[in-house]
Amino acid sequence: MRHSRRVTKDLEPGAAARGTEGWLVGALGLLRAAQLLPWLAAAAEGRWDTYRSPVLVAALYVAYACWAVLLFQNGRRHQGFPAWWVTADVAVNVCCVIAVGSQCLPGYATTWQNWTVGPVIGAAILSMVFCGWRAGIVACVTLSAAYVIGVRGDLTGPAPATGTAIGNVVSLLAFSCAAGFFAERLRSTARRTDLAAAEALRARDAEAAAEARRARLEERVRQYGLLHDNVLTTLTLLGAGAGGISPELRERCTMDATFLKALVSAISDASPDGLNAALGRVTYDQGLLGLQIHHSHDGVAQDLPGAVVEAIAQAVKEALNNVVKHSMTREAWVTAEGHGSGVVVSVADHGCGFDVTTAGPGLGITRSLRQRMAAVGGEVDIDSRPGQGTYVEIRWAT
Amino acid sequence: MGDMITVGAIDDDRMLLEMLKSWMSAVPDIELVHTAATVEEYARLGVCDQIVLLDLNLKDDSPPAENVVRLTGLGCKVLVVSIIADQRYVIATLEAGAEGYLTKSHGPDALVTSIRQIVAGELTPSPELAFAVTRDNRPARPQLSPQESRLLSYYARGMTLDSAARRIGVSPRTAEDYLNRVKKKYEEAGRPARTKLELAQCFREDGLEDEPPL
Numbered sequence: 001m002r003h004s005r006r007v008t009k010d011l012e013p014g015a016a017a018r019g020t021e022g023w024l025v026g027a028l029g030l031l032r033a034a035q036l037l038p039w040l041a042a043a044a045e046g047r048w049d050t051y052r053s054p055v056l057v058a059a060l061y062v063a064y065a066c067w068a069v070l071l072f073q074n075g076r077r078h079q080g081f082p083a084w085w086v087t088a089d090v091a092v093n094v095c096c097v098i099a100v101g102s103q104c105l106p107g108y109a110t111t112w113q114n115w116t117v118g119p120v121i122g123a124a125i126l127s128m129v130f131c132g133w134r135a136g137i138v139a140c141v142t143l144s145a146a147y148v149i150g151v152r153g154d155l156t157g158p159a160p161a162t163g164t165a166i167g168n169v170v171s172l173l174a175f176s177c178a179a180g181f182f183a184e185r186l187r188s189t190a191r192r193t194d195l196a197a198a199e200a201l202r203a204r205d206a207e208a209a210a211e212a213r214r215a216r217l218e219e220r221v222r223q224y225g226l227l228h229d230n231v232l233t234t235l236t237l238l239g240a241g242a243g244g245i246s247p248e249l250r251e252r253c254t255m256d257a258t259f260l261k262a263l264v265s266a267i268s269d270a271s272p273d274g275l276n277a278a279l280g281r282v283t284y285d286q287g288l289l290g291l292q293i294h295h296s297h298d299g300v301a302q303d304l305p306g307a308v309v310e311a312i313a314q315a316v317k318e319a320l321n322n323v324v325k326h327s328m329t330r331e332a333w334v335t336a337e338g339h340g341s342g343v344v345v346s347v348a349d350h351g352c353g354f355d356v357t358t359a360g361p362g363l364g365i366t367r368s369l370r371q372r373m374a375a376v377g378g379e380v381d382i383d384s385r386p387g388q389g390t391y392v393e394i395r396w397a398t
Numbered sequence: 399m400g401d402m403i404t405v406g407a408i409d410d411d412r413m414l415l416e417m418l419k420s421w422m423s424a425v426p427d428i429e430l431v432h433t434a435a436t437v438e439e440y441a442r443l444g445v446c447d448q449i450v451l452l453d454l455n456l457k458d459d460s461p462p463a464e465n466v467v468r469l470t471g472l473g474c475k476v477l478v479v480s481i482i483a484d485q486r487y488v489i490a491t492l493e494a495g496a497e498g499y500l501t502k503s504h505g506p507d508a509l510v511t512s513i514r515q516i517v518a519g520e521l522t523p524s525p526e527l528a529f530a531v532t533r534d535n536r537p538a539r540p541q542l543s544p545q546e547s548r549l550l551s552y553y554a555r556g557m558t559l560d561s562a563a564r565r566i567g568v569s570p571r572t573a574e575d576y577l578n579r580v581k582k583k584y585e586e587a588g589r590p591a592r593t594k595l596e597l598a599q600c601f602r603e604d605g606l607e608d609e610p611p612l
Binding site for chain 1: 411413414416417421481482483485501502503505506525526529532533535552554555556557558560561564565
């Protein structure tokens with residue numbers, strides 16, 4: 001029991017995918033922190049003279065840190081980032097990278113004094129990982145452009161830092177693409193794991209259901225065995241004339257015995273809900289109309305579609321009704337034979353029969369049965385001659 | 399049919415035996431002489447009725463085919479009856495040499511008719527027996543011709559023999575021949591097994607059970 005509960009938890013649907021998203025949020029949060037913190041060391045050196053307005057740069061840093069905390073807290077709660085949060089992050093970074101770059105005195109925008117370089121790469125990676133390739137590339141280009149605008153002062157003058165700027169832009173693009181690729185691999189692995197887990201779960205449930213069905217069936221077989229030995233024998237004998245009971249009661253016993261017999265043999269075929277049991281019920285109902293029915297069956301597939309079972313049972317019922325109304329006999333034979341995955345069911349009597357080629361009661365039933373079986377892809381063949389009984393053959397194959 | 403037909407009945411159900419007795423007492427040419435709960439008990443009576451009605455599955459769990467062999471060994475003709483036609487056993491009794499098979503739901507008339515037909519040597523197999531044969535799918539089953547199979551399956555589905563004959567395009571006479579041929583094929587298929595059972599029984603009856611079987 002304990003074992004199975006543990007397995008259930010492991011097999012929770014989508015567990016691996018959710019775990020991967022959470023892990024990605026955490027990893028990108030750590031990355032952003034690692035990109036933001038080094039500036040504190042630079043600030044500790046106290047080189048505030050490299051900025052036009054040191055207060056503005058420090059204030060932006062604090063504001064940015066607050067935004068980052070907010071962003072990743074929300075990300076953790078939702079195990080991911082909705083598109084508009086990513087858009088906002090890109091906007092915040094665009095503003096900061098332009099503002100801080102512009103606040104750096106010439107020659108310092110491409111150095112560690114500009115704290116926005118690392119975070120901008122972080123924002124590019126975030127959009128690539130959580131917004132897909134297209135939106136990710138748009139974000140990368142936007143952020144690169146903003147970076148270039150921010151450091152434009154260092155690209156001119158006596159010693160332009162063009163190389164450093166290009167290096168940073170290439171890093172931004174390369175890291176983002178690599179991260180996007182890496183995240184996609186992680187996710188596809190998680191998806192496969194989840195699929196395998198779901199499959200295992202289904203298999204286990206199916207096995208448990210099959211086991212329960214087997215147990216139920218065994219119990220029923222046992223009960224029906226008892227019914228056969230006691231009730232069925234008694235009913236059959238009473239119906240056949242034992243005990244000197246009234247003819248009405250005898251008839252009733254015979255019908256109940258027929259029904260029970262159909263059930264008992266349907267059960268030993270291991271299909272309590274299949275065609276055999278359905279035919280058992282039909283022969284019972286028709287037995288109430290005073291018909292003695294000999295019902296045999298063998299090898300009928302257990303998994304016939306419900307609609308087919310229903311159509312066949314209704315067709316047999318109609319054919320038996322016809323025996324009652326027109327055949328002038330009180331005896332009929334119903335058989336069901338499995339042929340591969342298909343089935344042949346017949347209803348026969350030794351009554352007065354009819355001419356199948358002329359209009360009359362025969363024509364109506366022929367048409368009605370054919371329509372009924374055609375609806376589920378089956379066929380009906382009726383063979384009758386005046387004075388030679390009637391034979392109805394119902395065929396259905398997959 | 400001037401002579402009285404003597405009949406025995408073997409069934410573990412006392413009620414059925416009583417009922418048979420009352421039925422038969424009303425039939426002028428048939429007399430139910432002996433009844434027993436098992437074949438063993440019947441054999442101990444040391445008698446031989448013309449026809450024995452044998453319940454397919456007796457309470458002592460004796461194999462139905464062995465029961466038939468034992469009774470035919472005594473010189474009786476055997477008509478097997480049961481409530482549910484368990485196809486394997488029905489076929490086994492046919493191969494063991496039983497004359498026919500009926501379900502118990504048939505009333506006394508069908509039983510009396512069958513008994514008279516057996517004595518006259520012209521018993522028509524019941525549709526239930528035909529059904530068991532058409533559904534025989536053992537690898538070593540007797541091979542029926544396509545026409546025999548078709549006739550048998552329509553007959554097994556409850557058509558009269560005449561209608562079944564018409565349906566497959568042969569005369570009623572030919573259809574009857576087909577049925578007899580099928581029955582014969584099964585009797586012949588069962589002969590080797592029957593001989594073995596008979597020998598085993600000879601040993602048993604002679605008190606030679608410890609001898610190795612041939």
